[in-house]
Amino acid sequence: MAELTMIEAINEAMRQEMERDPRIIVLGEDVGENGGVFRATDGLLAQFGEGRVFDTPLAESGIIGTSIGLAINGMRPIAEIQFLGFVYQAMDQLAAQAARIRFRSAGRFSCPIVVRSPYGGGVRTPELHSDALEALFTHSPGLKVVMPSNPYDAKGLLISAIRDEDPVLFLEPMKLYRAFRMEVPEEPYTIPLGQARVVKEGDDVTIIAWGATVPLAAKVAAEMQAKGVNAEVIDLRCLQPLDIDAILASVEKTGRVMIVHEAVKTGGFGAEVAALISERALFALSAPIVRIAGYDTPYPVPSVEDDWLPNAERIVEGIETLLRY
Amino acid sequence: MFDPDQLSVEVVQILDENGNGDERQLAAFSDEWLLRAYREMRRARVIDERLLRMQRQGRIGTYAPFSGQEAAQIGSALALHKDDWIFPSYREVAVCLMHGMPLEQFFHYVQGRLSGKRMPEGVNIFPTQIIIAAQTLHAVGCAWASKLKGEPHVSVAYFGDGATSEGDFHEAMNFAAVYNVPVIFFCQNNQYAISVPYRKQTASRTIAQKALAYGMKGVLVDGNDVLAVYETMKQAVEAARRGEGPMLIEALTYRLGPHTTADDPTKYRRPEEVETWRAKDPLRRLRLLLERRGLWTEAQEEALVAQVNDEVTAAYEAAIASKSGSIVDAFDCVYSEAPKLLAEQKDEVMRRKQRSGVR
Numbered sequence: 001m002a003e004l005t006m007i008e009a010i011n012e013a014m015r016q017e018m019e020r021d022p023r024i025i026v027l028g029e030d031v032g033e034n035g036g037v038f039r040a041t042d043g044l045l046a047q048f049g050e051g052r053v054f055d056t057p058l059a060e061s062g063i064i065g066t067s068i069g070l071a072i073n074g075m076r077p078i079a080e081i082q083f084l085g086f087v088y089q090a091m092d093q094l095a096a097q098a099a100r101i102r103f104r105s106a107g108r109f110s111c112p113i114v115v116r117s118p119y120g121g122g123v124r125t126p127e128l129h130s131d132a133l134e135a136l137f138t139h140s141p142g143l144k145v146v147m148p149s150n151p152y153d154a155k156g157l158l159i160s161a162i163r164d165e166d167p168v169l170f171l172e173p174m175k176l177y178r179a180f181r182m183e184v185p186e187e188p189y190t191i192p193l194g195q196a197r198v199v200k201e202g203d204d205v206t207i208i209a210w211g212a213t214v215p216l217a218a219k220v221a222a223e224m225q226a227k228g229v230n231a232e233v234i235d236l237r238c239l240q241p242l243d244i245d246a247i248l249a250s251v252e253k254t255g256r257v258m259i260v261h262e263a264v265k266t267g268g269f270g271a272e273v274a275a276l277i278s279e280r281a282l283f284a285l286s287a288p289i290v291r292i293a294g295y296d297t298p299y300p301v302p303s304v305e306d307d308w309l310p311n312a313e314r315i316v317e318g319i320e321t322l323l324r325y
Numbered sequence: 326m327f328d329p330d331q332l333s334v335e336v337v338q339i340l341d342e343n344g345n346g347d348e349r350q351l352a353a354f355s356d357e358w359l360l361r362a363y364r365e366m367r368r369a370r371v372i373d374e375r376l377l378r379m380q381r382q383g384r385i386g387t388y389a390p391f392s393g394q395e396a397a398q399i400g401s402a403l404a405l406h407k408d409d410w411i412f413p414s415y416r417e418v419a420v421c422l423m424h425g426m427p428l429e430q431f432f433h434y435v436q437g438r439l440s441g442k443r444m445p446e447g448v449n450i451f452p453t454q455i456i457i458a459a460q461t462l463h464a465v466g467c468a469w470a471s472k473l474k475g476e477p478h479v480s481v482a483y484f485g486d487g488a489t490s491e492g493d494f495h496e497a498m499n500f501a502a503v504y505n506v507p508v509i510f511f512c513q514n515n516q517y518a519i520s521v522p523y524r525k526q527t528a529s530r531t532i533a534q535k536a537l538a539y540g541m542k543g544v545l546v547d548g549n550d551v552l553a554v555y556e557t558m559k560q561a562v563e564a565a566r567r568g569e570g571p572m573l574i575e576a577l578t579y580r581l582g583p584h585t586t587a588d589d590p591t592k593y594r595r596p597e598e599v600e601t602w603r604a605k606d607p608l609r610r611l612r613l614l615l616e617r618r619g620l621w622t623e624a625q626e627e628a629l630v631a632q633v634n635d636e637v638t639a640a641y642e643a644a645i646a647s648k649s650g651s652i653v654d655a656f657d658c659v660y661s662e663a664p665k666l667l668a669e670q671k672d673e674v675m676r677r678k679q680r681s682g683v684r
Contacts, residue, residue, distance in 0.1 A: 054504075056500070059496040059499065065463060065466065066462050068462070070473075093459065093462065097456070101452070105658075107657065107658040108443045108452075141659050142660065244666060
């Protein structure tokens with residue numbers, strides 16, 4: 001079994017799916033000759049040609065809006081938005097058009113598109129490249145929101161996303177693109193959308209994370225284990241659909257919950273998870289839920305981003321707060 | 326240097342305001358075709374006037390009337406095949422009826438029923454677009470798919486003059502020309518975007534000329550002349566089918582009524598202006614031609630109006646007699662399969678409905 005980085009796993013998923021289904025096309029800025037700014041689409045143009053891989057004009061709304069038309073007329077577009085901060089320019093096409101086509105046509109049309117986008121901080125990007133905007137899209141009924149945290153999941157989840165009949169926003173943590181390698185089966189496989197993964201079992205505290213914060217949470221949990229704290233780490237993998245059962249099962253077991261995400265805290269998806277737990281498992285809780293998140297400022301400049309992002313120190317403090325109750 | 330003042334502005338016209346035209350050009354249209362175009366336009370006008378009255382009576386919801394724009398809509402739709410795709414905004418009722426939307430279904434829509442959103446299978450009309458110009462990109466994508474699949478279908482984006490100010494319009498024009506896809510941008514320049522007149526919408530003398538900047542052909546046509554609109558559209562459609570790419574058509578017309586039943590046009594335009602355009606009414610000029618050729622009489626007109634009125638009444642009654650949907654149905658068309666939390670919400674609604682049913 002090959003050891004792949006996340007970017008290689010994503011590339012392999014697209015290549016294998018394009019070999020399987022001639023309806024699949026890839027479009028976006030620089031996805032052709034250049035192979036994408038992170039090389040996610042590297043080699044696809046050479047293998048599949050200009051009838052399957054399109055370097056588009058520089059226009060985010062155009063990329064997603066035309067993908068919608070392509071999809072309703074029988075194609076399966078995989079669109080790339082170069083950095084998630086640029087998605088604001090396509091907000092209507094993604095949140096109000098793609099998400100709602102099934103509803104707007106009362107089920108006549110579906111919109112099977114995948115919108116891939118790198119997101120997240122810690123890689124010293126210029127302004128508006130690092131934003132984690134997942135919560136904007138979990139608030140748009142009709143969209144699915146998927147956020148892998150390792151190469152194995154990235155391949156299996158992306159293949160599921162491509163085969164899904166609904167529009168899927170597939171958010172790739174750019175910090176993890178080449179952070180580590182992992183064994184990834186060569187053959188295509190799927191991971192069902194809406195199924196969380198227990199990264200580490202434990203019974204003292206539940207840490208719920210997704211995307212870029214999962215390896216961080218797992219690392220802190222491993223370190224705390226040596227100090228006698230047995231934390232359970234859950235990787236949601238998908239925010240919509242959400243694996244509420246996995247969340248509740250862990251909360252019932254530990255009674256203490258921390259939610260870690262790098263999007264800004266107020267109105268972030270962590271608030272939704274906390275609200276669901278309070279609705280369904282309030283009396284299983286032994287302490288108030290702790291949220292470790294980005295602060296309520298715009299994503300900051302590179303020189304201070306390490307102090308803005310959730311880090312090990314804040315997670316350890318949060319666990320200690322939970323355990324003091 | 327490109328000087329906008331040096332651009333020639335030619336308007337394609339076959340039939341003038343008094344129903345006259347060059348006999349050689351007119352000879353291209355059979356009596357049968359002329360009668361069909363007139364009947365469809367008259368039918369559309371009767372439906373529009375009825376819908377407006379029904380809104381005033383509280384029988385349907387907000388409505389965007391299209392009277393005055395029948396030639397633009399019917400003329401363009403007549404040039405399409407059934408398999409071609411239409412991407413309408415909210416004012417393209419006549420286009421949609423011409424392309425196969427059942428009138429009864431439209432009543433479901435204007436009564437605010439979920440069932441009104443679903444176009445019948447085989448009718449290639451995309452759901453009515455509310456967001457201005459968003460559909461132009463969908464049309465380009467759809468045309469792009471036709472090209473990739475090697476199918477000869479054309480996609481048509483319908484929009485108004487206001488839409489040409491939106492970013493999506495420009496992105497759509499650019500994509501369409503770059504990929505040379507079989508799409509037609511059909512702008513009904515009805516002079517107003519709600520209350521904002523054309524001169525405040527754009528500094529271009531015409532919308533048609535915007536095509537040049539994107540590398541495609543643009544045509545300005547008298548949008549109240551159904552013959553000219555049809556001929557222009559036919560040429561655009563044939564060119565697109567031959568692989569010659571997109572075209573922008575500006576149909577110069579006028580919305581005789583309000584933007585929707587929610588606004589009062591007397592606040593933003595003078596009665597004299599409306600009267601000037603009434604003299605250019607698309608129905609009047611074709612009727613003059615038909616009468617001069619001995620093809621149409623007042624008795625035929627009365628019979629047609631009565632027939633359409635009956636048709637409207639029947640469609641409306643059928644719509645209100647059919648089962649009105651339930652909020653429960655709304656949960657079934659959000660995802661291909663409802664996620665757990667959504668399914669739970671549906672169950673909650675169903676339980677409440679059952680409880681109230683028991684009471």
